[in-house]
Amino acid sequence: MFLPLSSRSTPLNAPTTYQNRLLARLGPDDLALLQPHLEPVDLPVGLVVIEPDQPITHAVFPETGLCSVIASLQERSRVEIGLYGRDGLVGTVLALGSNRVPHQTFMQVSGTGLRIEAEALTRAIEASASLRLLILRYTQTFLVQTAQTALANASAPAEERLARWLAMYHDRQDGDDLSVTHEFLSMMLGVRRPTVTVALQMLEGAGLVRAQRGRVRVLDRRGLIEAAGPAYGPAEAEYERLIGPLRRDRDERAEP
Amino acid sequence: MFLPLSSRSTPLNAPTTYQNRLLARLGPDDLALLQPHLEPVDLPVGLVVIEPDQPITHAVFPETGLCSVIASLQERSRVEIGLYGRDGLVGTVLALGSNRVPHQTFMQVSGTGLRIEAEALTRAIEASASLRLLILRYTQTFLVQTAQTALANASAPAEERLARWLAMYHDRQDGDDLSVTHEFLSMMLGVRRPTVTVALQMLEGAGLVRAQRGRVRVLDRRGLIEAAGPAYGPAEAEYERLIGPLRRDRDERAEP
DNA sequence: TATGCTTTGTACGCTATCGTACCGAGCCGC
DNA sequence: GCGGCTCGGTACGATAGCGTACAAAGCATA
Numbered sequence: 001m002f003l004p005l006s007s008r009s010t011p012l013n014a015p016t017t018y019q020n021r022l023l024a025r026l027g028p029d030d031l032a033l034l035q036p037h038l039e040p041v042d043l044p045v046g047l048v049v050i051e052p053d054q055p056i057t058h059a060v061f062p063e064t065g066l067c068s069v070i071a072s073l074q075e076r077s078r079v080e081i082g083l084y085g086r087d088g089l090v091g092t093v094l095a096l097g098s099n100r101v102p103h104q105t106f107m108q109v110s111g112t113g114l115r116i117e118a119e120a121l122t123r124a125i126e127a128s129a130s131l132r133l134l135i136l137r138y139t140q141t142f143l144v145q146t147a148q149t150a151l152a153n154a155s156a157p158a159e160e161r162l163a164r165w166l167a168m169y170h171d172r173q174d175g176d177d178l179s180v181t182h183e184f185l186s187m188m189l190g191v192r193r194p195t196v197t198v199a200l201q202m203l204e205g206a207g208l209v210r211a212q213r214g215r216v217r218v219l220d221r222r223g224l225i226e227a228a229g230p231a232y233g234p235a236e237a238e239y240e241r242l243i244g245p246l247r248r249d250r251d252e253r254a255e256p
Numbered sequence: 257m258f259l260p261l262s263s264r265s266t267p268l269n270a271p272t273t274y275q276n277r278l279l280a281r282l283g284p285d286d287l288a289l290l291q292p293h294l295e296p297v298d299l300p301v302g303l304v305v306i307e308p309d310q311p312i313t314h315a316v317f318p319e320t321g322l323c324s325v326i327a328s329l330q331e332r333s334r335v336e337i338g339l340y341g342r343d344g345l346v347g348t349v350l351a352l353g354s355n356r357v358p359h360q361t362f363m364q365v366s367g368t369g370l371r372i373e374a375e376a377l378t379r380a381i382e383a384s385a386s387l388r389l390l391i392l393r394y395t396q397t398f399l400v401q402t403a404q405t406a407l408a409n410a411s412a413p414a415e416e417r418l419a420r421w422l423a424m425y426h427d428r429q430d431g432d433d434l435s436v437t438h439e440f441l442s443m444m445l446g447v448r449r450p451t452v453t454v455a456l457q458m459l460e461g462a463g464l465v466r467a468q469r470g471r472v473r474v475l476d477r478r479g480l481i482e483a484a485g486p487a488y489g490p491a492e493a494e495y496e497r498l499i500g501p502l503r504r505d506r507d508e509r510a511e512p
Numbered sequence: 513t514a515t516g517c518t519t520t521g522t523a524c525g526c527t528a529t530c531g532t533a534c535c536g537a538g539c540c541g542c
Numbered sequence: 543g544c545g546g547c548t549c550g551g552t553a554c555g556a557t558a559g560c561g562t563a564c565a566a567a568g569c570a571t572a
Contacts, residue, residue, distance in 0.1 A: 071407040073486045079410040081403040096396040097389045098498055102490040103403060126385070133353045139395075140352040146402045147337040147359060151327040153409035154335040154446035157528075182550065190410035192530060197551060213538055213549060230329045234358040242354055413558075437519065451559060453521060469519060469568055513572100520567070527560075537550075542543100 020061040020086045020114070022134055025244060030124075030131040037120040043111045049090045050105035058115045059091030065111015066172055068188065070104045079153070079190040082146050083165075085111070085172035087239065087246055088138055094122050095135040109179065137242040145235035152231035158191050159199040164228035165189060166209065166216060171236065171247050176218040203227060276317040276342045276370070278390055281500060286380075286387040293376040299363045305346045306361035314371045315347030321367015322428055324444065326360045335409070335446040338402050339421075341367070341428035343495065343502055344394055350378050351391040365435065393498040401491035408487035414447050415455040420484035421445060422465065422472060427492065427503050432474040459483060 018024045026034070043049070043065050050056060052072075062085050069082040081103065090113075093101050099118060125132045152161050165188060169178050182200065186193040200216070203209045208224045210217040218224060225232055239246045274280045282290070299305070299321050306312060308328075318341050325338040337359065346369075349357050355374060381388045408417050421444060425434050438456065442449040456472070459465045464480045466473040474480060481488055495502045 069403075071403050073407065073411060077411045079407050081406045093396060095392070096399075097393045098396050098494075101396075102400060102494065129382070136352045136392075137354060139399075140349060140354050140357075143352075143395075143399050143402065144358060146399065146406055147325075147327050150337045150402055150406035150409050151329065151335050153406050155329060155333045181548085183548090193550085194531095194552075195529060198529095201551090211550090238354075238358065438521095439519075448560060449520085450522075450561095454559095457521090467520090515572080516570090518567100518569080520565100522565085523563085525561095528558090530557075531555095533553085535550100535552085537548100539548080540546085542545085 018061070018114075019063040019248075020089075021244060021246075022087075022089055022138060023061050023114070025134060027130060030128050030134075033124045033128055033131065034116060034121075037116045037124075038114040039116070041113055041115045043107045043113050045107050045110040047107040047110075048104060049107060050101065050103075052102050052104045053100055055099050056091050056094065056118050058117055059089060059094060059121045060113040060115045061089055062086050062111055062113040064174075065107055065113070066109035066169065067105050068108040070106065071102075072104070077190060078187055080165075080188040081149055082142055083108070083168055083172070084142065085109075086248075087172060087243075088142065089135060091118065091121065092135060092139045092142065094118055095125050095132060095139060108184075109173070134243070138239075141235060141239040141242060144238045148231050148235050152229075153190065156229055156231050158189065158195050159202050160227065160229040160231065161189050161191075162196065162199045163203060163208070163224050164232045166203075166218065167221070167225050167228050167232050170218050170221060170224070174248060176221075178216045178218065179214060180216060181214050274317070274370075275319040275504075276345075277500065277502075278343075278345055278394060279317050279370070281390060283386060286384050286390075289380045289384055289387065290372060290377075293372045293380075294370040295372070297369055297371045299367045299369050301363050301366040303363040303366075304360060305363065306357065306359075308358050308360045309356055311355050312347050312350065312357075312374050314373055315345060315350060315377045316369040316371045317345055318342050318367055318369040321363055321369070322365035322425065323361050324364040326362065327358075328360070333446060334443055336421075336444040337405055338398055339364070339424055339428070340398065341365075342504075343428060343499075344398065345391060347374065347377065348391060348395045348398065350374055351381050351388060351395060364440075365429070390499070394495075397491060397495040397498060400494045404487050404491050408485075409446065412485055412487050414445065414451050415458050416483065416485040416487065417445050417447075418452065418455045419459060419464070419480050420488045422459075422474065423477070423480050423484050423488050426474050426477060426480070430504060432477075434472045434474065435470055436472060437470050 041060065049060060049067060064086060066083065066085045067090060068080050070078050071081050072078040090105060125135060152164055162185065166178060182193050182196045185196045200211050204211050208220045208227060210219055236246055297316065299318065305316060305323060320342065322339065322341045323346060324336050326334050327337045328334040346361060381391060408420055418441065422434060438449050438452040441452045456467050460467050464476045464483060466475055492502055
């Protein structure tokens, strides 16, 4: 399932700084609890990190890359219900007293991460209240994100939903180039591909993004967030309130 | 905020059987932990039990009645993202290390419940791993419910969403008469009222429900669930797996 | 029984999005 | 430089749901 990274094994107790926001916020005690079990892994695009309804064997703290959580109406349609990268954790459900979820999670953008055996993480969560709290707080932000997705799906037009999605992606990536195809976006948003094409042209016409083959460049982040409407914001605010800064770069590159 | 019930004060340590599923599943130790703090309350229809972004002062275990969790695009539109009654708990977020949520929760159907001060519940959750586990597992089922709502909103036609909503309501109520107006349903589902009228006529034409003024009677529960499509099911299965039977009556009244 | 409010049914034109299909454009390997 | 593939743009009729408006029906109260 996961390809171990041969070159990047982390010596125990090395003074590591993690890109993963959750790991980065852990105190020394919690870090000591987890580090012996953390193992670098490669996360190629398309990798299914959680199979629906299957017991989870490993949790993963992504360092780079992006994960999509997908709900499907048995083959008929697949829709994204949430998205995270280095801000989150694959396998939060372990903190909720279960070991499986009915939704699939896969790598939407390739990256790397640190994996840990489900059992080891569960034990650590039981042993450390502060670690547990951090993961539960992240779960809360994800719940809000899912709720906002439900809201957007119910009442926001395709263009707003697209803008929201691009902003969320942008939050979790370095740089302003997002690699996605229209086809892919159409699946994520639960709309037709031509609908994405048109919506993207609108955003491009407004000077917010620049679309190229298989790539969308964010030109005006602030404008993009505005175009996303009020469905963007609450989940992000919750994250900043409960955990910390969501975006890495505070220089706000793409804000003209 | 809550109206205490004068007539129904519960003597401490009385051998009470709770209708609330979570309370009913607590062991004697956890019950002993909570009972001294539980206070019966009336939950009239329309009562806002959680104000968005306001600190939660009390949690409530509903005994009867129904709560709706609402996300709103600032006045423009209000959409339901989840729904629970005696299967759940007002204030699950307390177990997630926060004390507020950006969504409103209000009584959609009046009922009664047992309330507890937020601080007391938080302490109990910290003290008892088994109590914590139960609430966290419930949170997991609610997260799945919200995800399924997002999915349904994205890709299920109004008629399916309506059927899903009616089935979910039916799960959490005694009897087969659901008291709702088209107006109300339209808000819950994020569609126009006439759309509800038409969709309801479809369901009625198929012999699944009977609609009267301000009331929908479920005639064929199995058929209704079928009409709801695959968006109904996963959240309910998760509840039964992690917590226990969702519906009270196993006689399946409305199944012809 | 009359009055008035709430709820429900229906109509109309409008728009976004659908399903499908086809073609051009960019990109890769040979 | 050529074939083949993926990706993006566009077109077309069909349709579900929208916003609005208005009238009928149910219920409550006077």
